[in-house]
Amino acid sequence: MPDGYRGSDRIAALSDDFRLCLAVLTRLPVRPPAPPPPGTLGRALRLAPLAGAVIGLIVAAGFWLAGTLGLPPLAAGLLAVGLGIVVTGAFHEDGLADTADGFGGGAGPAHKLEIMRDSRLGSYGALALVLSVGLRAAALGALAGPGAALAALVAAHALSRAVFPLLLSALPPARGDGLGAGAGQPPADAVVLALALGGALALVALGIGPGLVALLVAALAGLAVAALARAQIGGHTGDVLGAAQQTLEVAVLLSAAALP
Numbered sequence: 100m101p102d103g104y105r106g107s108d109r110i111a112a113l114s115d116d117f118r119l120c121l122a123v124l125t126r127l128p129v130r131p132p133a134p135p136p137p138g139t140l141g142r143a144l145r146l147a148p149l150a151g152a153v154i155g156l157i158v159a160a161g162f163w164l165a166g167t168l169g170l171p172p173l174a175a176g177l178l179a180v181g182l183g184i185v186v187t188g189a190f191h192e193d194g195l196a197d198t199a200d201g202f203g204g205g206a207g208p209a210h211k212l213e214i215m216r217d218s219r220l221g222s223y224g225a226l227a228l229v230l231s232v233g234l235r236a237a238a239l240g241a242l243a244g245p246g247a248a249l250a251a252l253v254a255a256h257a258l259s260r261a262v263f264p265l266l267l268s269a270l271p272p273a274r275g276d277g278l279g280a281g282a283g284q285p286p287a288d289a290v291v292l293a294l295a296l297g298g299a300l301a302l303v304a305l306g307i308g309p310g311l312v313a314l315l316v317a318a319l320a321g322l323a324v325a326a327l328a329r330a331q332i333g334g335h336t337g338d339v340l341g342a343a344q345q346t347l348e349v350a351v352l353l354s355a356a357a358l359p
Contacts, residue, residue, distance in 0.1 A: 117146045123140060124150050124154075125153075125154060126185070140282040141284055141289070144260075144264045148260055148261045149257070150260065152253050154187060158179050159245065161179045173237065173240035175239070177236040191341040191344040191345050191348075192231065192232075192341070195231060195345040196220055197217075197224065197338040198215060199224045201331075201338070208273070208331065208332045211331055212273060234353060235348065238355065241356040254301040255313075255348045255352045255355070259317070259343070260293075260297070262294075262321045266328075270325060270328060272336070273333050277336055298310075298314055305355065319350075320346050
């Protein structure tokens with residue numbers, strides 16, 4: 100096969116993966132490659148940080164618009180977080196709530212997984228959502244202007260999705276069905292590319308010093324979620340991926356707000 104053809108084939112594969120990420124992770128009007136074969140999502144998530152950066156840009160635009168209308172920073176932050184929830188269809192927030200309910204209320208792995216599959220919202224899930232929304236809005240309100248918010252949002256949304264292939268690879272599926280199991284095992288190069296993209300976007304957006312701090316904070320948060328999931332249910336589910344995204348997004352935004 101000629102080199103030029105191989106290059107165009109790789110570009111087409113990357114384009115398909117990016118479209119699939121946007122179609123799965125957002126409510127943006129993007130059609131996924133049809134029909135994606137089983138297990139395709141695990142590999143496609145190598146470009147999840149780029150989809151995260153797109154979400155971060157949209158949320159930052161909402162924060163800037165709210166500020167130009169004269170709203171106080173905290174109100175602008177709340178509206179920006181709300182815009183992000185609309186753009187993603189509360190996909191990750193739902194995972195966070197289900198994970199909190201299951202881990203907090205279940206008596207054992209099987210019971211925890213049963214609770215996580217229940218669509219009803221419990222006390223642990225409600226409290227987790229309140230903390231997630233409140234901390235993100237407070238962090239945005241504490242940042243010095245829309246430029247700082249733009250940098251923090253791009254970094255947070257990219258880094259929080261860069262861990263998806265790593266979690267799918269490092270943890271076994273906790274159940275045999277569902278989004279986590281259906282995503283498939285990402286190849287090693289997909290894990291490396293996702294982490295590299297997330298790290299590069301964070302460093303470019305935040306600068307070297309704050310970017311390195313954000314990388315460290317994100318790594319610690321990701322390790323904590325992975326260890327907790329392994330201890331609680333023995334592996335990953337789609338809900339665990341959502342909980343990881345929310346945890347890392349909060350952690351990165353708080354780190355950006357805490358630094359000069």
